[in-house]
Amino acid sequence: MHELKKARLVLEDGTVYEGTSFGYEKSVSGEVVFYTAMTGYPESLTDPSYKGQILVPTYPMIGNYGVPVDDERDGISKFFESDKIHCKALVISDYSSRYSHWNSQKSLGDWLKEQQIPGLFGIDTRALTQKLRDHGAMLGKILFDDEEVPFYDPNKDNIVAEVSTKKIMEYGNGKYKVVLVDCGVKNNILRCLLKRDVTVKRVPWNYDFTKEKFDGIFLSNGPGDPARCEETIEHIRKALKGNTPIMGICLGNQLMARAAGASTYKLKYGHRSHNQPVMNPGGTRCYITSQNHGFAIDETTLPSDWEPLFVNVNDGTNEGIRHKKKPFFSAQFHPEASSGPVDTEFLFDDFIKAMEASKK
Numbered sequence: 001m002h003e004l005k006k007a008r009l010v011l012e013d014g015t016v017y018e019g020t021s022f023g024y025e026k027s028v029s030g031e032v033v034f035y036t037a038m039t040g041y042p043e044s045l046t047d048p049s050y051k052g053q054i055l056v057p058t059y060p061m062i063g064n065y066g067v068p069v070d071d072e073r074d075g076i077s078k079f080f081e082s083d084k085i086h087c088k089a090l091v092i093s094d095y096s097s098r099y100s101h102w103n104s105q106k107s108l109g110d111w112l113k114e115q116q117i118p119g120l121f122g123i124d125t126r127a128l129t130q131k132l133r134d135h136g137a138m139l140g141k142i143l144f145d146d147e148e149v150p151f152y153d154p155n156k157d158n159i160v161a162e163v164s165t166k167k168i169m170e171y172g173n174g175k176y177k178v179v180l181v182d183c184g185v186k187n188n189i190l191r192c193l194l195k196r197d198v199t200v201k202r203v204p205w206n207y208d209f210t211k212e213k214f215d216g217i218f219l220s221n222g223p224g225d226p227a228r229c230e231e232t233i234e235h236i237r238k239a240l241k242g243n244t245p246i247m248g249i250c251l252g253n254q255l256m257a258r259a260a261g262a263s264t265y266k267l268k269y270g271h272r273s274h275n276q277p278v279m280n281p282g283g284t285r286c287y288i289t290s291q292n293h294g295f296a297i298d299e300t301t302l303p304s305d306w307e308p309l310f311v312n313v314n315d316g317t318n319e320g321i322r323h324k325k326k327p328f329f330s331a332q333f334h335p336e337a338s339s340g341p342v343d344t345e346f347l348f349d350d351f352i353k354a355m356e357a358s359k360k
């Protein structure tokens with residue numbers, strides 16, 4: 001039988017975990033982050049917001065439902081969130097080489113090999129997660145044999161430029177014309193817009209959309225530190241002077257805040273899961289949300305014409321903002337939730353209503 005290869009995960013504090021390779025055999029480095037969702041690895045691996053990160057799911061059994069077929073509808077992948085895997089590597093506890101699902105086409109290990117992404121199993125991901133929770137997010141590297149690679153911090157680079165579309169793309173033929181600023185957009189944002197009678201013009205992260213007329217402006221999710229997206233922030237700052245409705249998600253929320261004059265900061269270890277509770281400040285209803293972020297808005301720095309829209313019930317951090325008078329709002333969590341609970345998809349309806357109201 002083919003000997004399974006061993007490899008090491010080395011953290012910046014010197015901790016070493018030994019695991020067994022089930023993906024591509026290549027030494028890599030990035031920011032090590034954990035997520036506690038039980039399902040959704042095809043969606044998470046293809047989420048451009050994980051660019052530069054080594055992903056650690058805490059759920060112990062991964063791979064058991066394989067990898068879906070790569071079908072398209074209207075030019076958009078049906079089951080993936082983008083056209084490739086974006087994270088640097090996957091570190092898990094137990095790998096299921098035998099998989100079963102009506103829609104599966106290949107094993108997770110084969111997919112990782114094809115996409116040249118390393119995967120390690122046999123690592124105590126719960127112990128690793130406790131370490132990351134105590135210490136905060138850490139840099140790490142996966143090393144094969146005697147290979148050496150330097151530590152790499154994705155938050156120091158403008159990685160949005162690497163995942164954003166290089167060319168302008170148009171989708172749908174709906175009533176509302178929306179410009180989608182692609183900072184690393186997840187496909188489900190496109191799907192959620194298109195099913196609501198929208199025509200989408202998808203543009204690169206640094207495209208000056210303020211020179212054209214749209215019914216709405218959409219700011220996507222994306223990887224890395226929002227402070228690195230100065231060009232996008234500059235364009236949003238101009239758009240905030242007008243009245244065209246703007247909605248933002250995750251990185252889009254952070255960029256909206258920075259354009260408004262607020263600041264963002266890095267959370268100790270971030271929110272990555274399917275069960276993050278959020279509430280409207282002073283509200284009575286709780287929404288369960290899907291999240292994947294390491295940065296957050298410092299609510300105390302919001303200018304007086306803005307207000308918090310959602311707050312995280314676990315740690316009290318800000319989860320969204322809105323302008324007090326103009327139709328601008330954004331969420332730190334993922335209302336498009338792929339994967340994850342769909343409690344907050346109504347925010348897309350709110351965006352449509354805002355466009356409808358501003359057309360009148």
Ligand SMILES: NC(=O)CC[C@H](N)C(=O)O
Binds near residue numbers: 049223226295296
């Ligand atoms: N999913 C996202 O858009 C993430 C936003 C940002 N990169 C963060 O980690 O906070």
